[in-house]
Amino acid sequence: MHSIRFKFFVFVLAILLILLLLLNTYPIISSRDAVFQEKRSAMSAQGAVVSSALGGLEKLSRDGVTDVFRFLDLGNYDRIVVTDESGNIIYDDRGGAVETKDLGAALAGKSVFRSVFSNSAFSSRISVPVGSQGAIIGAVSLYENDTERAGIILSIQHRIAILSLIIGTAALLLAVSFSWLILRRFYRLADSMHTVAGGNYSYRHDITGNDEISELGREFNLLTERLEENEQQRRRFVSDASHELKTPLASIRLLSDSILQTDGMDEDTLREFVTDIRTESERLQRTTEKLLDLSRLDDGVKVLPEPVDLKQISLDALAGLAPLARERGIRITTDLKDGCVIMGSPDDMGRVVSNLVENAIKYNVPDGSVTVRLSQDAEHVTLTVEDTGIGIPKEDRLNIFTRFYRVDKARSRASGGSGLGLSIVHDAVIAHGGTITVGSNPNGEGSVFLVRFPRPSAEETGI
Ligand SMILES: Nc1ncnc2c1ncn2[C@@H]1O[C@H](COP(=O)(O)OP(=O)(O)OP(=O)(O)O)[C@@H](O)[C@H]1O
Ligand SMILES: [Mg+2]
Structure with missing residues (x-):
């Protein structure tokens, strides 16, 4: 030591x-x-x-x-x-x-x-x-x-000997105190590391001076800060996730108890209750699937990137969402250019498009519309999903990509939303080297989601 x-x-x-x-x-x-x-x-x-x-x-x-x-x-x-x-x-x-x-x-x-x-x-x-x-x-x-x-x-010779003795003693004393001063600071840093390693993430190393050791301390504090943030995120995520799962589970429990405790329940009520149970379990299923998607994106398990034709992906996603749009009376228009290809995972891209379009339909107004555009220039492939819906208040725009965040809790909960869709979109876009921004429609109503990916070179896509 x-x-x-x-x-x-x-x-x-x-x-x-x-x-x-x-x-x-x-x-x-x-x-x-x-x-x-x-x-x-x-x-x-x-x-x-x-x-x-x-x-x-x-x-x-x-x-x-x-x-x-x-x-x-x-x-x-x-x-x-x-x-x-x-x-x-x-x-x-x-x-x-x-x-x-x-x-x-x-x-x-x-x-x-x-x-x-x-x-x-x-x-x-x-x-x-x-x-x-x-x-x-x-x-x-x-x-x-x-x-x-x-x-x-x-x-x-005699004088030099005496001088040597003095110089030697002084140098040794200086060396001892210098090493003591320097090493004491190292040991203090090691103590701090020990404290943080023990789980006390709020601990910060006390920084003195402005030299390399202080720099080390500063870096260590930054690291601890990141650790603390991660830890907080993890806790929030676990508590949010449990809360999210608890609510439908409690409903299912309540509904089944009612069925079991009511003798001779009439057929219609029974049907209604079972239908509710089904709705709740569907919601549970959707939430757990999304959680699994997220944890997969978190792990960063990289599938071998392959050329993904975003036009095809968008058409598939839109076909899947057509019934929902019909049900809500929302008109969907598209402007999808050919040849918008990026390198990545088709499944992830499918999730990006369908989550954005699903939101655009869900948070829309009666007789509203959704426009999906796909275009590219020399450097980027751009996907825009624009709606005429209720819009997102400016102060919420930074948070909507956060897990479990909903702007209007009651409203999106009622529509079966878990607040995970946009975090999945965000993580998938980032994992593909892209960016995502949100703004409001040019006429001030509704929202526009703009996703940009770097355009791969011809050698990469092999096209
Ligand atoms: N196009 C939109 N217009 C208005 N509000 C939106 C739009 N897209 C998202 N939001 C708001 O952002 C919140 C987060 O969206 P997100 O897709 O992450 O969750 P969700 O739709 O509530 O649930 P999930 O997508 O997991 O089923 C929504 O609850 C909604 O309040
Ligand atoms: Mg959503």
């Missing part, structure tokens, strides 16, 4: 260690190298001076060398060793063991310089040959022990 924190720490610690390591080595190494360089050139020059001064002696002897050295300023050297041409030490101002390897090399004509930085001093030594008239007559080694520069470098 704390693995991000752990990884962050390891990361910061690694970077810190690398930086501090560099800080503690690089400046020291480079200043030490600079000192070496400087010593090499200074001591080489000095070695050359000493060598040429001794070269004037032709033959090296202790006294001769001492005389020469008296005139040279060699006070900064700790020790000076001189040998003759066969390597015998003829001058050593301090005595003790002598490293003869470099002197040997110098006798062979090579200058050798060494310098080490240890024991808080730069210990350097240069060994040079001494030549006279083209022949090597001896060698000289100059020793220097520089504690002053070494002291400076050591004190720099």
